[in-house]
Amino acid sequence: MITIHEVATLTSKGQITLPKPIRQALSVDFGGKLAFDLEGDRVIVTRVVDEQHEDPAIASFLGLLEKDIESGRHITTLPDDLARAMLATLGKQVDIHEDIVGDVAL
Numbered sequence: 001m002i003t004i005h006e007v008a009t010l011t012s013k014g015q016i017t018l019p020k021p022i023r024q025a026l027s028v029d030f031g032g033k034l035a036f037d038l039e040g041d042r043v044i045v046t047r048v049v050d051e052q053h054e055d056p057a058i059a060s061f062l063g064l065l066e067k068d069i070e071s072g073r074h075i076t077t078l079p080d081d082l083a084r085a086m087l088a089t090l091g092k093q094v095d096i097h098e099d100i101v102g103d104v105a106l
Helices: 020-026 056-071 079-088
Strands: 034-039 044-045
Touching: 020 044
Parallel strands: none
Antiparallel strands: 034 044
């Protein structure tokens, strides 16, 4: 376990700058998330990993999309020219009429 002792000064707005050695040890950078836990008179700071953020608009859209997929409504194949253009950007030759082998997860 790494032991680092650093001192930071609290601003009038109640903010501190996390000392660089601490940021480096926690592997956090601009926009990184930290959690603060108060245990008695000690504050434990930890890096937040894989915090899930739910956007209500996106969640609603994904819900509608899921219902459409389940019911088969509003679902069509890509036009051939669009599919070919997308595949061309991959740098591979693919026969779009070839059967798919293996499982496909959507």
